[in-house]
Amino acid sequence: MTPQTEIFVNLERLVALANGALYWPARETLIVSDLHFEKGSHFAMKGVFLPPYDTRATLTRVAAMIRELKPKTVISLGDAFHDGGSEARMEEQDARLLEAMVASVRWLWILGNHDPAPPARFGGDVEGAMLVGRLFFRHEAAAYHERGEISGHFHPVARVRAETRLIRRRCFATDGERLIMPAMGAYAGGLNILDSAYDGIFRGALTAWMLGETGLYPFAADRLLPDSGAQRRKVG
Amino acid sequence: MTDDIRLLPQAFEDWFAARGWAPRPHQLDCLRASRAGRSHLLIAPTGGGKTLAGFLPSLVDLHEKGSSGALHTLYVSPLKALAVDIARNVERPVADMKLSIRIEARTGDTPAHRRQRQKYALPDMLLTTPEQVSLLLSHSDAGKFFSGLNAIIVDELHSFHATKRGHLLALDLSRLRTLAPSVRTIGLSATIPDPAPLLDYLTGPETRADLIRAAGGAQPKVHVLDVERRIPWSGHSARHAWRDVYGAICASKMTLVFVNTRSQAEMTFQALWSMNDDNLPIALHHGSLDVEQRRKVEAAMTRGVLRAVVCTSTLDLGIDWGDVDLVIQIGAPKGASRLTQRIGRANHRMDEPSSALLIPGNRFEVLECIAAKEAIDEGALDGEENRDGALDVLAQHILGVACSAPFAPDDLYAETIAAAPYRTLSRAAFDQAVDFAATGGYALKSYERFRRIVKTPDGLFRIRNAHVAQQHRMNAGTIVDAPSYNIRLIGKSGRRTMGRKLGTMEEWFVEGLAPGDTFIFAGEVLRFEGAEGMDAFVTRAPDEEPRIPSWNGGKFPLTTYLAGRVRRMIHDEANWPHLPEQLREWLEIQRDVSLIPDIDEMLIETFPHNNRHFLICYPFDGRLAHQTLGTLLTRRLERAGAQPLGFVPTEYSLSIWGRRDMSALDMDALFDEDMLGDDLESWLSESVLMKRTFRDCAVIAGLIDRRHPGQQKTGRQVAFSSDLIYDVLKEHEPDHLLMKAAWADAARGYLDLSRLQALLTRVRGRLRHARLTRVSPLAVPVMLEINKETIVGEAQEAMLKEASDALIAEAMRR
Structure with missing residues (x-):
């Protein structure tokens, strides 16, 4: 079983998984964010030949979650495809795997900034944003305070000092009212949660749940480090 | 000698004579080999007139035949600074003899307009680094640029032939032999135990370079410091012997104090200054210090105004630095060859013995120092392990070749295995490297349509477009610097606008610091104030104890050869009476309990x-x-x-x-x-x-x-x-x-x-x-x-x- 932990957002009980997925037991819904299919081949077009296995690696991760949790609904929180040409570059084998996966559940694509409209071939419903009970799903956190908002987009990572080592990992970032999910794409990089881009998103005390091999590890804001040795930025 | 007189033109005879010098036998041997069109390896201790021996044949040839307007001699040095210094040194005889020879240096620091000019108006001699050779070869006019090449001189070959830089240069040498088939290669090396890998390196497999050895200099005088005080059980600082080090500096004209790590250099430097009642000019030199600062220290050494320099391996190589009469090694020497080369930095006159003092930091290091001393007394050296040519380097070279001109895979394979490190490379492995350069070389062939290298109808491989070449040139070279921060000194007011750059430090060290942490750098205690971008800002904190003890850098493993000698010393009870009292007692109790x-x-x-x-x-x-x-x-x-x-x-x-x-x-x-x-x-x-x-x-x-x-x-x-x-x-x-x-x-x-x-x-x-x-x-x-x-x-x-x-x-x- 994938290591996991309970997180409450806007009083809803959610399960955060160590591979970056989120599960909402009450609604039997699996949420994944920023899959960035075909990022590798996007770089290959420019002559940077990253291993062409990132789409498969990402798909395998999502498929494993569906097998393990058997959700009724899957929500992709946007930026599922790295660019408009992703479908054309995708290996047929990978495309079929994705097709079958989407067909096996109620699949909802939330639109992101990288993929204005997901390729029709794969099916599923498409929404700009979606309110479900007490939770609001959208790609990028709104400028106004939206209680119960689950978003992605930023690819949050956290950095901490453990003994003498510095550890930098993808993370779930939440203050109990809103939550930003980590990117699940195999080649998706990250933006430190202390970066000014996150300013104003969290009102309450921020906790970063860092993804580990055997579990998720919570760190309060005052334990987090920025990426350079720069002064700690005020968070919250 | 009549033969030698004919060998050396009159102008050169006169030049030597005017200086009260005579050409050394090995310098004439090099000239003789060159006249016979033979590649050769010259092994000479520092101070043996090695550089002149390397250049003499080219100077003579250009003197006799005149400049052809083509590049005649390519000199390659592992150190940028060396290429520039040697250029200056070779200018001397050229100017003295009024030879019409144009010499230019080309490094990463050479301004773009001059590099551009060098390609139109070729100098007779170009002095440069392996990276620049590789870059020159990746240009479409490489064939024209190198076609008249007569000689390639590779300096300090012992120091990098078995590294990735050495692999890249080996491939480049092979390429140069294709472009200029009659080119001679001249390797210059410090004393090494086994010249075979270097001889192989200099030519293709069909021939072999001549070996020329300079007569050995006087036997160095090596002492291991023997102290009455308790020898430490562990640690490498040799804190117990700092007084003795200072005393030795006072008793000498100019001392080089070698240590094994940068943090140890800082610590030793501080300690020497804390007891420097005579205000002796003692300087510091290591790889993290700012280049300007290092060049200042080197210049001061050349002028002879310093009494001592505390340094790391950064001074292992390089031109002769003034009148060094004592070399001190603090901490274990780790290898007999390295120690020999370091000792060679003293007294750059071959007839005078070099003088060295070894300062062990702990008990095992005493054994190691004695083993190293005995090895040097016997003239024994430790060998270096060779390694097969690196595949990542080959991939880079293949793309570089493709950038200069379309190539036939069969030809490039033949050229590749003519380079010594790649002599056993299989065709399959070569093809894999070509495939890698073209598409990333993956089993899943989904990048075929994005190929960087494409096949032309006549079976040649060429790059897809100019963008590929541009991308390649941005990424060429085998030195991957660990990301580092600039250390900038700011005033107490904390204004961070500029700040004088003291040097650089590895990313991991700076990122482990919290504001307020203190550490030693550039000979001072500094307080970390914070970082922005790639700058780390510090203030002076002279009254504080450094809190963060050290950072790594420059650790050498004990060589197999020296380790064997230490094992023998411990085993051989008959030899114990020659050991210092404290060590003998230590081993005797070990035997008993x-x-x-x-x-x-x-x-x-x-x-x-x-x-x-x-x-x-x-x-x-x-x-x-x-x-x-x-x-x-x-x-x-x-x-x-x-x-x-x-x-x-x-x-x-x-x-x-x-x-x-x-x-x-x-x-x-x-x-x-x-x-x-x-x-x-x-x-x-x-x-x-x-x-x-x-x-x-x-x-x-x-x-x-x-x-x-x-x-x-x-x-x-x-x-x-x-x-x-x-x-x-x-x-x-x-x-x-x-x-x-x-x-x-x-x-x-x-x-x-x-x-x-x-x-x-x-x-x-x-x-x-x-x-x-x-x-x-x-x-x-x-x-x-x-x-x-x-x-x-x-x-x-x-x-x-x-x-x-x-x-x-x-x-x-x-």
Whole structure:
């Protein structure tokens, strides 16, 4: 079983998984964010030949979650495809795997900034944003305070000092009212949660749940480090 | 001699005579070989007139035949600064004899307009670095540029022929031989034990370079400092001997003080200044200091205004620095060849003996220093392990060749295996490297349509477009710098606008600092104030104790050869009377309470101490190999239920401790060579080490772009991380070329696997296990290392001292 932990957002009980997925037991819904299919081949077009296995690696991760949790609904929180040409570059084998996966559940694509409209071939419903009970799903956190908002987009990572080592990992970032999910794409990089881009998103005390091999590890804001040795930025 | 007079033109005879010099025999040998069109390797100690010997044939040839308007001689140096200095030195005789020869240097620092001009108006001699040669060869006019080439001089060849830079240059030399088939190659090297790999390096397989040795200089006078005071049990600082070092500096004209790490250089420099009542000009020189600062120190040395320089390996190579009459080595020398080369920095006149003083930092280092002294007295040197040509380097070279002109794979393969490091490369491996350069070389062929190298109708391979060449040139070279911060000094007001740059420090060190932390750098105690972008801002904190003790940099492993000598010294009781009193006593008690192993045996001791159970072995194979051994042994012990808790390696021994008594274990099974199979593999797959070597290989091979200084300003916003790529590749194509290259680097650079393999083979069936009831004398140094790792901070100094005194008392009880 994938290591996991309970997180409450806007009083809803959610399960955060160590591979970056989120599960909402009450609604039997699996949420994944920023899959960035075909990022590798996007770089290959420019002559940077990253291993062409990132789409498969990402798909395998999502498929494993569906097998393990058997959700009724899957929500992709946007930026599922790295660019408009992703479908054309995708290996047929990978495309079929994705097709079958989407067909096996109620699949909802939330639109992101990288993929204005997901390729029709794969099916599923498409929404700009979606309110479900007490939770609001959208790609990028709104400028106004939206209680119960689950978003992605930023690819949050956290950095901490453990003994003498510095550890930098993808993370779930939440203050109990809103939550930003980590990117699940195999080649998706990250933006430190202390970066000014996150300013104003969290009102309450921020906790970063860092993804580990055997579990998720919570760190309060005052334990987090920025990426350079720069002064700690005020968070919250 | 009549022959030699004909050999050397009159103008040159006169030039030598005007200086009161005579050409040295090896200089004439080089000239003779060159006149016969032979490549050659000159082995000469520093001060042997090596540079002139290298250039003399070209100067004579240009004098006799006149400049042809083509590039005549290419000089390649591993050091940028050396290329520039040598240019100045060679200008001297050229100016004196009024020869019409144009000499220019070309390095990464040469302004673009001059580099451009060099391609139109070719100088007669170009002095440059391996990276620049590679870049020149990647241009479309490379054929024209090099077609008239007569001679290639490779300086300090011993220092880099077996590295990735050496591999790249070997491929470039092979290419140059294709472009200029009659070119001669001249290698210049310091004294080395086995010239064969260097001779192979200089030519293709069909011929072999001549070997020319300069007459050996006077035997150096080497002393090992013998002190009455207690010799420390562990540590490398040689704190106990700083007074003696200062005394030796006072008694000499000019002293080079070599230490093994940059932090040790800082510490020693501070200590010498704290006792410098005579205000002697003592300077500091190491790789983290700002280039300007280093050049100032070098210039001051040349002018002869300094009395001592505390330095690291940064001064191992280079031109002659004034009148150095004493070389001091603080801490263990680690290898006889390195020590010989360092000692060679003193008295650059071959007829006068160099003088050197070795300062051991601890007891084992005393043995090591004595072993090194004896080796030098016998003229013995340690060999260097050769390694097969790196595949990431080959991939870069292939793309570079394609950038200059379309190539036929058969021809390029033939050219590649003519380069010594690649002589055994299979065609399949070569084709894989071509495929890598073209598409990334993946089993899944989805990138065919994005090929960087395409096949033309006539079967040649050419690059897709000019963008590929541009991208290649941005990423060429084999040196992947660890990301580093500029250390900038600011005033107390804390204004961060500018700040004078003191030097650079590795990223990991700076990122481990918190504002307010103090450390020693550039000879001062500094306080870290914060960082922005790639600048770390510091203020002076002269009154504070440095809180963060040290940073790494420049550690050499003990050579196999010297390790063998140390093992013999310990084993050979007949030799003990020649050792310092304290060491003799140490070994005698060891013999009485534990045992002294035979030369080919390895001693293993088990004993309880402070509610822990210890297993200590003494392979003497260097910290790296011991570190790997420790990692693998603890995994095995874990499986055997021995509950190991930790381990600490030193250069000489390895200590493992745990909750359970390990004395009943089957040692032969524990140390069996099969640990290099599954145990190694499963450990590596979890370790971050492979990710580090993978990143460097990916950059060299051109898979991911280099970070350039300008780009670094934007911080960490790299498009993707090499760690993520590694994870995906490991899972989906574990035998990819880059994975192989990363493995080869890890095995050599971080694990010392070949040495561990040799160690396990050597001691198989020859383990001597001593089951003891308490710590033994030989175990004390490594036991103190354990304390050091777990107890830090000044408040605990007293506690540490107490604990170590008790430990030593226990060990030295008969």
